[in-house]
Amino acid sequence: APGDRPSQAFDWFLIGLITLNIAAVVLETVPSIHDDFAAGFHVFEIVSVALFTVEYVLRIWVAPEHASFRQYGPVGSRLRYAVSFFALIDLLAILPFYLAFLLGLDLRVLRVLRLLRFLKLMRYSAAMMTMQRVVYDERRALVAALLIMLGLLIVASTGMYYAERHAQPERFGSIPAAMWWGLATLTTVGYGDIVPVTLVGKMIGGIVMLLGLGMFALPIGILATGFTQEVKRREFVVTRS
Amino acid sequence: APGDRPSQAFDWFLIGLITLNIAAVVLETVPSIHDDFAAGFHVFEIVSVALFTVEYVLRIWVAPEHASFRQYGPVGSRLRYAVSFFALIDLLAILPFYLAFLLGLDLRVLRVLRLLRFLKLMRYSAAMMTMQRVVYDERRALVAALLIMLGLLIVASTGMYYAERHAQPERFGSIPAAMWWGLATLTTVGYGDIVPVTLVGKMIGGIVMLLGLGMFALPIGILATGFTQEVKRREFVVTRS
Amino acid sequence: APGDRPSQAFDWFLIGLITLNIAAVVLETVPSIHDDFAAGFHVFEIVSVALFTVEYVLRIWVAPEHASFRQYGPVGSRLRYAVSFFALIDLLAILPFYLAFLLGLDLRVLRVLRLLRFLKLMRYSAAMMTMQRVVYDERRALVAALLIMLGLLIVASTGMYYAERHAQPERFGSIPAAMWWGLATLTTVGYGDIVPVTLVGKMIGGIVMLLGLGMFALPIGILATGFTQEVKRREFVVTRS
Amino acid sequence: APGDRPSQAFDWFLIGLITLNIAAVVLETVPSIHDDFAAGFHVFEIVSVALFTVEYVLRIWVAPEHASFRQYGPVGSRLRYAVSFFALIDLLAILPFYLAFLLGLDLRVLRVLRLLRFLKLMRYSAAMMTMQRVVYDERRALVAALLIMLGLLIVASTGMYYAERHAQPERFGSIPAAMWWGLATLTTVGYGDIVPVTLVGKMIGGIVMLLGLGMFALPIGILATGFTQEVKRREFVVTRS
Numbered sequence: 001a002p003g004d005r006p007s008q009a010f011d012w013f014l015i016g017l018i019t020l021n022i023a024a025v026v027l028e029t030v031p032s033i034h035d036d037f038a039a040g041f042h043v044f045e046i047v048s049v050a051l052f053t054v055e056y057v058l059r060i061w062v063a064p065e066h067a068s069f070r071q072y073g074p075v076g077s078r079l080r081y082a083v084s085f086f087a088l089i090d091l092l093a094i095l096p097f098y099l100a101f102l103l104g105l106d107l108r109v110l111r112v113l114r115l116l117r118f119l120k121l122m123r124y125s126a127a128m129m130t131m132q133r134v135v136y137d138e139r140r141a142l143v144a145a146l147l148i149m150l151g152l153l154i155v156a157s158t159g160m161y162y163a164e165r166h167a168q169p170e171r172f173g174s175i176p177a178a179m180w181w182g183l184a185t186l187t188t189v190g191y192g193d194i195v196p197v198t199l200v201g202k203m204i205g206g207i208v209m210l211l212g213l214g215m216f217a218l219p220i221g222i223l224a225t226g227f228t229q230e231v232k233r234r235e236f237v238v239t240r241s
Numbered sequence: 242a243p244g245d246r247p248s249q250a251f252d253w254f255l256i257g258l259i260t261l262n263i264a265a266v267v268l269e270t271v272p273s274i275h276d277d278f279a280a281g282f283h284v285f286e287i288v289s290v291a292l293f294t295v296e297y298v299l300r301i302w303v304a305p306e307h308a309s310f311r312q313y314g315p316v317g318s319r320l321r322y323a324v325s326f327f328a329l330i331d332l333l334a335i336l337p338f339y340l341a342f343l344l345g346l347d348l349r350v351l352r353v354l355r356l357l358r359f360l361k362l363m364r365y366s367a368a369m370m371t372m373q374r375v376v377y378d379e380r381r382a383l384v385a386a387l388l389i390m391l392g393l394l395i396v397a398s399t400g401m402y403y404a405e406r407h408a409q410p411e412r413f414g415s416i417p418a419a420m421w422w423g424l425a426t427l428t429t430v431g432y433g434d435i436v437p438v439t440l441v442g443k444m445i446g447g448i449v450m451l452l453g454l455g456m457f458a459l460p461i462g463i464l465a466t467g468f469t470q471e472v473k474r475r476e477f478v479v480t481r482s
Numbered sequence: 483a484p485g486d487r488p489s490q491a492f493d494w495f496l497i498g499l500i501t502l503n504i505a506a507v508v509l510e511t512v513p514s515i516h517d518d519f520a521a522g523f524h525v526f527e528i529v530s531v532a533l534f535t536v537e538y539v540l541r542i543w544v545a546p547e548h549a550s551f552r553q554y555g556p557v558g559s560r561l562r563y564a565v566s567f568f569a570l571i572d573l574l575a576i577l578p579f580y581l582a583f584l585l586g587l588d589l590r591v592l593r594v595l596r597l598l599r600f601l602k603l604m605r606y607s608a609a610m611m612t613m614q615r616v617v618y619d620e621r622r623a624l625v626a627a628l629l630i631m632l633g634l635l636i637v638a639s640t641g642m643y644y645a646e647r648h649a650q651p652e653r654f655g656s657i658p659a660a661m662w663w664g665l666a667t668l669t670t671v672g673y674g675d676i677v678p679v680t681l682v683g684k685m686i687g688g689i690v691m692l693l694g695l696g697m698f699a700l701p702i703g704i705l706a707t708g709f710t711q712e713v714k715r716r717e718f719v720v721t722r723s
Numbered sequence: 724a725p726g727d728r729p730s731q732a733f734d735w736f737l738i739g740l741i742t743l744n745i746a747a748v749v750l751e752t753v754p755s756i757h758d759d760f761a762a763g764f765h766v767f768e769i770v771s772v773a774l775f776t777v778e779y780v781l782r783i784w785v786a787p788e789h790a791s792f793r794q795y796g797p798v799g800s801r802l803r804y805a806v807s808f809f810a811l812i813d814l815l816a817i818l819p820f821y822l823a824f825l826l827g828l829d830l831r832v833l834r835v836l837r838l839l840r841f842l843k844l845m846r847y848s849a850a851m852m853t854m855q856r857v858v859y860d861e862r863r864a865l866v867a868a869l870l871i872m873l874g875l876l877i878v879a880s881t882g883m884y885y886a887e888r889h890a891q892p893e894r895f896g897s898i899p900a901a902m903w904w905g906l907a908t909l910t911t912v913g914y915g916d917i918v919p920v921t922l923v924g925k926m927i928g929g930i931v932m933l934l935g936l937g938m939f940a941l942p943i944g945i946l947a948t949g950f951t952q953e954v955k956r957r958e959f960v961v962t963r964s
Contacts, residue, residue, distance in 0.1 A: 022877060029884060030897040112881060118874050127867035131941065142937075144368035149933070151359050154263060158353060161270060174271040180925050187932040189913035190430035192674060202421050209428040210390070214383075214460055218372065219937055221464035223944035224706065225472055231948055385609035392600050395504060399594060402511060415512040431671035433915060443662050450669040451631070455624075455701055459613065462705035465947065466713055626850035633841050636745060640835060643752060656753040672912035684903050691910040692872070696865075696942055700854065703946035707954055 014055065015124055021048050021117050028111070045114075049097045052117075056090045086123055093117040134226040145218040149186065152215065156208045157182040163201040168194075186212040255296065256365055262289050262358050269352070286355075290338045293358075297331045327364055334358040375467040386459040390427065393456065397449045398423040404442040409435075427453040493606060496537065500602050503530050507596050527596075531579045534599075538572045568605050575599040616708040627700040631668065634697065638690045639664040645683040650676075668694040737778065738847055744771050744840050751834070768837075772820045775840075779813045809846055816840040857949040868941040872909065875938065879931045880905040886924040891917075909935040 027033050028041050063081035064074050072080055081087055096113040122128055135142065157178040164172035171194045172178045181194045185208050196205045268274050269282050304322035305315050313321055322328055337354040363369055376383065398419035405413035412435045413419050422435040426449050437446045509515050510523050545563035546556050554562055563569055578595040604610055617624065639660040646654035653676045654660050663676040667690050678687045750756050751764050783801050786792050792800035804810050819836040845851055858865065880901035887895035894917045895901050904917045908931050919928045 025881075026877065026898045026902070030899055112885075115877060115881060118877065121870060121874075125863070125867045125870060127863040128870060130864070131867055131871065134944075140366070140368040141371070144366045144372055146933070147362060147366060147369060148372065151362075154267065154356060154359065158266075158356060162353075175267045176271055179267070180929070183929045183932050184913065185430055187911055187936050188428055188430045188670070189908055189911045189932050189935070190425065190432045190672065191913050191915035191918050192432035192434055193915055193918045195432050195434045206421070206424045209424050209430050210387070212430070213428050213457065214464075216457065216936065216939065217461040217464040220461050220702070220940040220943050221375075221468040223940040224465045224947045225468040227944040227948040228469060228951060229472065231952065381607070381609040382612070385607045385613055388603060388607060388610060389613065392603075395508065395597060395600065399507075399597060403594075416508045417512055420508070426671055429669055429671045429911070431666065431673045431913065433673035433675055436673050436675045447662070447665045450665050450671050451628070453671070454669050454698065457698065458702040458705040461702050461943070462616075462709045465706045466709040469710065470713065622848075622850040623853070626848045626854055629844060629848060629851060630854065633844075636749065636838060636841065640748075640838060644835075657749045658753055661749070667912055670910055670912045672907065672914050674914035674916055677914050677916045688903070688906045691906050691912050692869070694912070695910050695939065696946075698939065699943040699946040702943050703857075703950040706947045707950040710951060711954065 011124060015121065017048060017051060018117055018120050020044070021114065025111060025114050045097075049094055052090070052094045056087075056094060059087065059090065089116070089119045089122070093120055130230060134223060134230050137230075138222050138226040141222045142219060145215075145222060148218065149215055152208075152211055153179060153182045153186055156186065156204070156211070159204045160196060160201060160208075163198055163204055164196050167198045167201070172196075182208065185209060186215055188212050188216065252365060256362065258289060258292060259358055259361050261285070262355065266352060266355050286338075290335050293331070293335045297328075297335060300328065300331065330357070330360045330363070334361055371471060375464060375471050378471075379463050379467040382463045383460060386456075386463060389459065390456055393449075393452055394420060394423045394427055397427065397445070397452070400445045401437060401442060401449075404439055404445055405437050408439045408442070413437075423449065426450060427456055429453050429457065497603065497606055499530060499533060500599055502526070503596065503599050506530075507593060510593070527579075531576050534572070534576045538569075538576060541569065541572065571598070571601045571604070575602055612712060616705060616712050619712075620704050620708040623704045624701060627697075627704060630700065631697055634690075634693055635661060635664045635668055638668065638686065638693070641686045642678060642683060642690075645680055645686055646678050649680045649683070654678075664690065667691060668697055670694050670698065734847060738844065740771060740774060741840055741843050743767070744837065747771075748834060748837050768820075772817055775813070775817045779810075779817060782810065782813065812839070812842045812845070816843055853953060857946060857953050860953075861945050861949040864945045865942060868938075868945060871941065872938055875931075875934055876902060876905045876909055879909065879927070879934070882927045883919060883924060883931075886921055886927055887919050890921045890924070895919075905931065908932060909938055911935050911939065 024041055024044055034041070060078055060082060063069050064077040066077070066081070069077035069080055071077075082091075092113075093116055096116075154175075157175050160181060161172055161175045161178040164178070172181070177194075181196075183189075184191050184194075185205065188209075196202050265282055265285055275282070301319050301323060304310050305318040307318070307322070310318035310321055312318075323332075333354075334357055337351050337357075341351045395416075398416050401422060402413055402416045402419040405419070413422070418435075422437075424430075425432050425435075426446065429450075437443050506523055506526055516523070542560050542564060545551050546554075546559040548559070548563070551559035551562055553559075564573075574595075575598055578592050578598075582592045636657075639657050642663060643654055643657045643660040646660070654663070659676075663678075665671075666673050666676075667687065670691075678684050747764055747767055757764070783805060786804035787797050787800040789800070789804070792803055794800075795803055805814075815836075816839055819833050819839075823833045877898075880898050883904060884895055884898045884901040887901070895904070900917075904919075906912075907914050907917075908928065911932075919925050
């Protein structure tokens with residue numbers, strides 16, 4: 001049953017295990033750490049897969065006890081749970097290991113797929129679901145903001161290409177090269193590895209910076225409005241019930 | 242008729258064609274790509290203009306069938322459509338090619354004008370129109386924010402010019418030179434190609450950074466409020482009808 | 483009378499004159515421009531002050547015709563106007579010139595004071611007044627956000643000082659030196675002239691970057707809420723009357 | 724009594740003293756300043772601790788006069804006040820000095836703990852409390868935003884590691900090394916000390932920049948909504964009473 005003591009301990013144990021798995025994938029790439037603990041990482045991976053498999057089987061097993069599945073009988077409820085969003089994520093977290101074991105696949109690809117275990121964390125954050133819904137509800141506006149951004153990027157990069165290509169041919173030698181500068185400037189990241197040096201280039205650069213400021217405002221305005229509406233909707237539901 | 246199967250396929254075909262056109266303009270400037278596919282780019286340009294011309298003629302042709310133009314008769318409705326916003330954009334997308342062909346103009350200028358085809362994408366995103374309306378409704382506030390920004394920029398650059406001109410005369414040798422630093426800092430782009438080195442310069446720089454943070458807030462606050470109002474207005478309309 | 487044809491032309495002429503004045507102050511510092519047009523800048527300054535003086539005298543002169551001053555009589559209304567916000571700004575825009583002329587002051591200081599003419603533009607943007615009111619209404623929240631920011635800055639800089647002072651003594655040799663890095667990071671400007679190199683320093687740096695992201699949210703959230711309330715208040719007034 | 728003349732002067736004196744204490748901790752680390760004023764800093768520290776001790780004892784002493792503690796009697800009210808949030812902060816501000824004096828601890832650690840005195844400023848800003856409440860109310864959403872950010876960071880860094888590890892083995896030699904780049908890019912700080920150089924790396928970098936833009940929007944949207952609700956709640960309370 002959800003909410004009681006052992007169930008909560010089980011949840012926290014799994015959150016810890018997932019976190020350790022992600023940390024292992026990340027740390028394994030550090031040469032010095034990999035050389036010292038290669039065997040340890042291997043054992044940890046096998047133990048993790050075993051535990052995630054037990055978790056997966058248990059969740060399939062208890063599926064008929066869920067209120068929303070009860071009506072479908074012992075087999076139907078388990079099948080219905082098995083094709084649900086979270087069950088598929090749980091399967092994706094362990095399947096690559098077994099496939100690699102059976103088919104003798106390269107372990108290098110496997111390592112990246114282990115990062116999919118991060119998705120298992122979604123089960124434990126209701127707020128993450130709310131955010132996902134806000135992003136989904138506002139997807140048209142976000143795509144439009146992205147389009148405006150791309151339009152600006154192309155215009156800015158084309159202008160900068162014509163302004164700087166003679167002064168810095170190795171840095172602004174083509175529009176795609178200028179787009180690297182354009183993205184870094186419009187998003188206000190500003191690495192500074194490529195900067196305009198001509199007067200016209202700096203004037204274009206200044207305008208692009210100001211437009212970048214405005215471009216920040218678009219997705220933020222969209223999402224802030226989305227959050228406000230989501231909150232209002234929830235309050236409306238509460239008031240009604 | 243809009244919304245049916247062939248009409249949607251037609252829309253998607255045009256969106257793809259426009260995207261390929263933009264990609265061609267961008268990629269053509271990469272020397273290695275241009276040298277290998279010069280003929281291909283030329284053929285693609287001619288085919289594109291032909292297709293856009295067919296699209297333009299067809300749209301003029303079917304104009305009398307639009308509900309909003311029907312009352313003006315076969316000639317009047319077509320003329321009225323021809324001077325509408327989207328028809329002018331469609332004309333702008335193909336006119337430079339024909340003008341260059343007839344007048345024997347330089348093809349270099351033509352290339353940049355081809356980017357105007359990007360505007361044809363606006364027809365397919367209703368959200369982009371909403372954003373445009375929000376920006377238009379809040380134009381006074383945005384201009385005021387720009388004015389405040391320019392005021393800050395001039396004060397910051399003047400201060401930095403007096404603080405750094407002896408320490409770094411080749412970088413902060415005039416107020417316009419200091420304005421390049423000022424814009425990069427106030428917009429939080431921060432290239433790092435020009436940074437203050439004196440104590441007074443760093444103190445001014447620190448204050449400018451904090452003000453830059455506040456300046457981000459102005460357009461965002463304006464546009465977020467604009468979006469919220471736009472949404473409310475639309476809901477109001479829905480509730481009424 | 484405001485709103486009629488000549489009055490609008492007068493306004494636009496003044497906006498243009500103020501803009502040219504600011505441009506003159508900025509461009510005068512470019513050595514090559516200053517050397518070529520020194521006499522021109524001098525004549526332009528004198529003509530500008532003459533025109534601004536005429537504007538000031540005229541505005542004082544017509545003060546009794548303003549609805550809000552009419553009741554105070556010809557002298558009282560002019561005195562009351564003379565101590566109003568905009569009249570003082572108009573005075574500040576010309577006073578330094580006359581003082582320098584009378585007292586024989588250094589012209590260098592005068593140049594900076596000429597930037598005060600920028601404030602004359604405030605008269606022409608109602609939205610700028612709205613923004614000022616929003617910032618004023620939210621001043622307590624903005625000061626609190628600044629305090630939180632300063633607290634974070636001091637903690638981050640102290641941590642970075644202890645992490646990096648042995649690895650980079652010439653860059654992180656004291657907490658004030660580390661604060662230059664801290665400000666550039668917390669405001670996401672990120673010049674890159676000073677960056678941590680030790681493992682502990684990079685970990686502290688990563689946390690500071692994430693906190694900087696959150697710190698952006700504070701003033702934006704405050705001002706966005708302020709704008710929303712200002713708009714609501716205005717609508718309330720409109721609905722009532 | 725709060726609000727009267729001497730009480731306000733007492734508050735401003737303490738705010739000044741706290742500010743000077745923070746400034747002393749920061750400036751003491753500058754070698755040239757420390758060498759010149761070592762004795763002065765020592766005296767100032769002793770005087771400050773003495774004054775803060777007097778403040779602490781006085782506040783404990785007058786605790787029974789507070790309306791909310793009156794019912795507990797002279798001893799009970801003082802004990803209850805002593806374990807309140809602000810009393811504990813006041814204790815933390817002086818305790819390290821006495822412990823170091825009694826136990827003969829290292830003065831280096833003491834210096835950092837002196838920064839805790841900054842927290843004493845919280846007593847004087849009601850807006851800071853509001854912000855704290857907003858952050859607390861939205862903690863679930865902020866944690867979820869942090870989780871999404873970490874997920875993006877790990878995916879971005881893993882991708883960049885595979886794209887750049889052969890081209891720049893000394894900069895992108897492991898996923899943790901790539902995470903330093905990833906954080907600087909996702910938060911739009913963009914130091915520029917580590918940037919991708921391969922084509923695939925730059926394409927991944929461009930996508931990460933755009934996602935970074937979106938990530939800014941999440942905490943801002945959350946906090947802006949939080950502020951709006953807090954303001955509404957306060958207005959509701961005002962309307963009711």
